Amino acid sequence: MKVLKLVSKNATRxxxxxxxxxxxxAIAVMAFAVIRTSIDAWYAGARASSPNRLVIxxxxxxxFDLPVAYKDKIAQIxxxxxxxxxxxxGGTYVDPKNFFPQxxxxxxTYLDLYPEYIIPSEQREAFLSERNAVIVGRALADRxxxxxxxxxRLTGTIFPGEWDFVIRGIYTGxxxxxxxxxxxxxxxxxxxRMKVEAPPRAGQVGSFxxxxxxxxxxxxxxxxIDSLFVxxxxxxxxxxxxxxxxxFVAMASSIVTGLRIVSFMVIGIILLVLANTMAMTxxxxxxxxxxxxxxxxxxxxxVGLIFGESLVIAGIGGLLGVIITFPINGLLAEVIKDxxxxxxxxxxxxxxxxxxxxxxxxxxxVFPTLKAVRTPIVDGLRIID
Numbered sequence: 516m517k518v519l520k521l522v523s524k525n526a527t528r529x530x531x532x533x534x535x536x537x538x539x540x541a542i543a544v545m546a547f548a549v550i551r552t553s554i555d556a557w558y559a560g561a562r563a564s565s566p567n568r569l570v571i572x573x574x575x576x577x578x579f580d581l582p583v584a585y586k587d588k589i590a591q592i593x594x595x596x597x598x599x600x601x602x603x604x605g606g607t608y609v610d611p612k613n614f615f616p617q618x619x620x621x622x623x624t625y626l627d628l629y630p631e632y633i634i635p636s637e638q639r640e641a642f643l644s645e646r647n648a649v650i651v652g653r654a655l656a657d658r659x660x661x662x663x664x665x666x667x668r669l670t671g672t673i674f675p676g677e678w679d680f681v682i683r684g685i686y687t688g689x690x691x692x693x694x695x696x697x698x699x700x701x702x703x704x705x706x707x708r709m710k711v712e713a714p715p716r717a718g719q720v721g722s723f724x725x726x727x728x729x730x731x732x733x734x735x736x737x738x739x740i741d742s743l744f745v746x747x748x749x750x751x752x753x754x755x756x757x758x759x760x761x762x763f764v765a766m767a768s769s770i771v772t773g774l775r776i777v778s779f780m781v782i783g784i785i786l787l788v789l790a791n792t793m794a795m796t797x798x799x800x801x802x803x804x805x806x807x808x809x810x811x812x813x814x815x816x817x818v819g820l821i822f823g824e825s826l827v828i829a830g831i832g833g834l835l836g837v838i839i840t841f842p843i844n845g846l847l848a849e850v851i852k853d854x855x856x857x858x859x860x861x862x863x864x865x866x867x868x869x870x871x872x873x874x875x876x877x878x879x880x881v882f883p884t885l886k887a888v889r890t891p892i893v894d895g896l897r898i899i900d
Contacts, residue, residue, distance in 0.1 A: 523827075533828060536792045540832025541839060543785040544868040548840040549847060550778040551864045557771055559692060559857035564756040566730040568628065569737060571723040572759075574750040580719035581749050583706075588743060589725060594736055597726035599624035602702060602719070606669030606678060608659070614854075615655055617669070617698040619705040628726050631689040638663070638684035646704045650684035652695035654856060661685075674705065676712070696856040725753075782871050789832075790879040793825050805892045814888045821887060822880045829876025833869040840865065 571589070573579035583600060590598045604617040622643050626632060634642075634650060642648045651661060661667070667680045680700060688695050702720070709717040727736055737753035744751045754762075807817065840860065848858040 532792065532795075536788060536828055537832040537835060539788045540785055540829060540872055541835035543781050543788070544833050544836025544872055545840045545843055547778055547781045547871065548836070548860065548864050548868045549844055550774055550781065551867070552844055552858065552860050553855075554771060554774050554778070555861055555864070556855040556858045558761075559694075559855070559859075564760055566733070566755070566757070567727050568756040569725040569727060569733060569740070569753055570756050570759040571725060571740060571751050571753045572721070574741070574752040577721070579749070580716075580721060581723065581751065583718050583720045585744070585749075585751070586723065589723060589740060592736070592740065592743075594727050594729060594732060595725055596728050597624065597628050598723060599628050600702065600720040600723045601625060602705060602721045603673065604669075604671070604698075604700060604705065605673040606671050608667065608669055613659075615658075615696055615698055616694075617700065619700050619702040621702050622699075625699070625724070628724055631693045632686040633689055634684050634686045641683040642701075645681065645683060646701060646707075647678075647680050648683035648701065649680045650686055650699045651682060652697050653685055653687045654695035654852070655698060656682070656685050658696070658852075674709070674713075674716075676708075691859065692857055694856050696852075724756075782875065785829075785832075785872060786875045786879060789825065789829055789875055790882075792828070793821065793879045793883045796821075796824065796883065800887075805890070808892050817887050818884050821884045822877065825880035825883075826873060826876045829872045829879070833872030836872065837865050837869055840868070 571581070571585075573581055580602075586598055586600060589595060599621050601621075602619040604619050606617055607613065608615075620626075626634065626639065638650070642650050649667070656662065661682055663682055663685065665682045667682060669678045669680065670676075671678055686695070687693075706717055725740070727733065733755050737755070740753045741751050844858075844860045848855075851858065
């Protein structure tokens with residue numbers, strides 16, 4: 516109990532220095548948590564993927580299309596339990612800066628393959644019965660203040676012209692990680708207009724989505740599907756939905772790698788800040804430790820004092836960092852929601868940040884403790900403050 520009392524006294528002896536150290540630790544822990552959350556946001560789509568869905572795209576690049584007629588051949592493959600298709604639309608709403616994902620889909624089959632999109636039955640029926648109807652995610656509807664029945668006009672970029680739509684459904688996510696920022700229009704509405712305005716572009720899709728009965732056969736079935744279209748005018752590349760999502764992450768691999776490096780550098784900064792504080796503390800109290808040894812305090816007591824103070828400072832700093840992470844993360848999520856709709860703070864990230872600060876507190880106390888314990892009493896008493 517005496518050691519604990521001394522620890523609290525020592526920690527508050529230099530209030531300004533201790534407060535600044537705690538603040539530095541808190542900011543570092545907060546930065547670590549936000550950076551790790553940013554990395555998680557890149558992988559959100561992959562983690563939300565279904566293991567029994569395959570995505571088929573053009574083997575050359577995603578920007579090249581595939582004939583919609585491929586669907587009949589793919590649907591006959593043993594093990595395929597469902598198939599749908601989608602086309603990236605790429606229109607702009609009011610201002611080109613208003614970016615959001617837009618897909619022209621085969622309504623009935625596509626929605627069957629994505630049960631994580633919760634849509635009221637009457638809204639789904641309205642979408643399927645009206646050619647220019649659209650379904651939007653709840654987050655997207657809230658962003659622009661849309662509601663059921665609102666007429667919306669998009670200006671086409673990939674498919675030029677003015678396109679008029681009516682919102683007939685708003686979906687919500689079955690899980691917290693479900694993206695609610697997407698726009699789904701009907702593929703037949705797009706295709707019919709292309710038949711009139713640009714016939715060569717009609718009957719083309721950006722990707723097929725295939726549901727299989729056995730996820731363990733995903734690699735085998737992917738290879739078989741691709742073999743069906745070898746040497747065709749549009750060869751295919753089939754991969755799991757997770758691998759497809761990760762391919763987008765790979766495009767920004769340098770950014771993700773950089774974020775990972777910075778997150779570890781933050782831990783190093785925590786160590787340097789606290790190690791500097793504890794080194795200064797140890798130098799100032801060499802004579803005090805010598806007097807304590809003279810009075811009968813054992814080395815274990817000295818160890819307890821230094822480690823205790825370091826861990827207390829690190830613990831308070833880490834806890835404060837966890838607390839301030841919530842508002843900072845919420846503010847950042849609001850700012851970048853158009854680009855990272857899933858920006859959720861993982862509790863494990865907070866635990867890692869707090870545990871890291873405690874580990875750093877332990878490591879930072881090692882060398883000052885060794886010096887204090889090994890310094891002879893006579894040498895310690897010679898030092899005059």
